[in-house]
Amino acid sequence: MAETIIFALFYAAMLGIWTLLLLNVFLLYGGYQYSREAEEYTFPKLSDYLGLKKVSILIPAHNEEMVIGRTLTAMCEMNYPRDLLEIIVINDNSKDATGTEIERVKAEFPDTKVIHLEIIGDRGGKGKSNALNIGYQEASGEYLAVYDADNTPNANALYYLVYTMEQNDKYGAVIGKFRTRNKNKNILTAFINIETLSFQWMAQAGRWKYFRLCTIPGTNFLVRRRIIDAIGGWDPKAIAEDTEISFRIYNMGYQIAFMPKAETFEQEPESLKVWIKQRSRWVNGNFYVLFKNLLNPRYIKSFKVIVDIAYFFTVYVLFLSAVVLSDIIFIIGIFSGIRLAIPNGFFIIWALSYVVFLFQIAITLSIEKGEVHRKNLFLISIMYFTYCQLWLVASVRGLFLFLKETISGKGSKWYKTERF
Template sequence: MLVFLVAAYGLSLWKENSFSKVLIVLCCAANIVYLFWRLLTTLPGNGLVNQIAGVILLATEWAGLLQMLVFYTLVWKPAKEHHVPLEELDRIPTVDLMIATYNEPVSVLKRTLAGCASIDYPRDRVKIYVCDDGDRAEVAELAQMFGACYVTRDQHVHAKAGNLNHALTQSQGEFIAIFDADMVPLKAFLTRTIGLFRNPDVAFVQTPQAFYNDDPYQYNTFSSDAIPNEQDFFMRTLQAGKARFNAVMFVGSNAIFRRSVLDAIGGFATGVITEDMATGMIIQAKGYKGLFVGDVLAMGLAPETWGDMLKQRDRWCRGNIQCTKKWNPLTLPGLSLMQRILYRMG
């Protein structure tokens, strides 16, 4: 047994990707054999209650197999990423950088504005918009300090989606980059993403949400240098797998959109908490593409307490349920089978 483990470890170091695929195949095969054994030999035969309970348990195990197969399909290999330098474009398009804010501290906003102002892009082709749903004088002064446009509105409806949709009516850029108030874009954000829109079918490009502070797991286990942020697995590994099936999920920040596509779908989705997921899904249902760039191009603040993390996850869960009720991915016209499965399973 020890020899086998040593050999397996050596093989994983020698050719890690191929070895992991062998393990995936073996794991799937073992689970399928087990479930057929369960189906053929272990179902209770005495008593109606026992039979019902046995069937429910077996159905749950088969559902687990489906979820496992979907997961392994995503991690089997990431989508191939492309890089199109700005120099290869016929012309440099105009871009509006939109920062959505409500009650975040000015000190946090200042870092984000400084990052936007430092982006490597022709100055006459980019504008910064501070979309303030808090109507704060100090935020207006901060926007003026950085030469940004300060945008507010009279009717504060539909939360963040309504805020951004109002800002769309106040701007003219061909592309719209979205940042949360605490997400600081790096200099290469536009030079790494804009070129990908050379393909007219590309509607949005999503980059990972990365963080410069420790999350509660890293902080409380003193493991910031030993373990990654707990969101990295979804934001980088699973998103790269989803990109193979044009099912990249818009996660609310660090993304850039083609304005004409947003106009075609009526702007960012409203009526749900997670307007980001709904917007990306609707765009893909219309036949447009969403691409994923694995490079970290913006960094922000992760929830620092368990309470904040629970509030965030509660919001995501309730928002996804709302999306399923309003735009059920299983019945929404235009989605492929794999897109339906991935959006339904999250």
């Protein structure tokens, strides 16, 4: 009886793993096609392009003294007309020298409109969504751009986002691409760099190619001000505010376009403790968005929302459950006397799934200049057995936090990623 149950679990695990593998291969092919198309994109010189709209850049900042100076400098050096640009730094209840750094950079760029919006007391300290809602009320731009406090975009990133937005009235938002700034710090940041390129950059590109949809990331994106006004701002209960607002933009009938030439570099967690907390917040927040829509079907007004719900369900529920099952079977095989008489064909299927996993990551790295080298090839060979297993810990923790907060009714507590 026990062997029958374990054998059934083995089948279920393989089904779940292969479902996501094949989905990723499908998205990889579309992403590869789109990456080749994007290489051919050309943009007119900024000085020759007429009709640019005013942009308000929103930068939420809470205790960001380590990074905000570099970030704000990069924003002030953006290749965009000074009279059409304002930068609003939402200094949200910071207890460190964040404000001092903002004022220092502000003084260095007197020709750029930098608004130091200081929030103190009970009005602040309620997370990124709350900070963005306060910040955008002060904005005067027709477009809103959002960047995290650790971002250093390339000089033309904002122009590329704006130019793309103005090509199609159906675009409600345009997202750029983000890269890992500290990828060479340690093995964890090296893994994050590979993950960012393969599971985020390629997945976004593939979904845009096939379905004309993308999910807004937390940074390096542009959105029409009138959309934010229409939906009443960001959901203050959502700690995955990027996913939540994406669904509402879909429901309004807009597309979220992807422009990978608009690049930003961000600092990633350099310690496992910080990484676990950050990823757990992502999982917790995405479960909130999934259940907010699944339990209230009236929210679902667009086919794109259904596609994204299915995608997130596959990633966070089906695949992770399958990996947990496979790990349980592995542990049972070691610590019990039960031995499964699994046909050799199934071992071949398992080995093939590992090969496919390696192949799709290697293809992605080959697209990025300078990413194919011996260190990365070694890392992707051990990634499934190491970094992917850490995702299980973060996902289980994120699910636990979601259930705990839902049952208690206290809501989610925002965790700001610690800087280095």
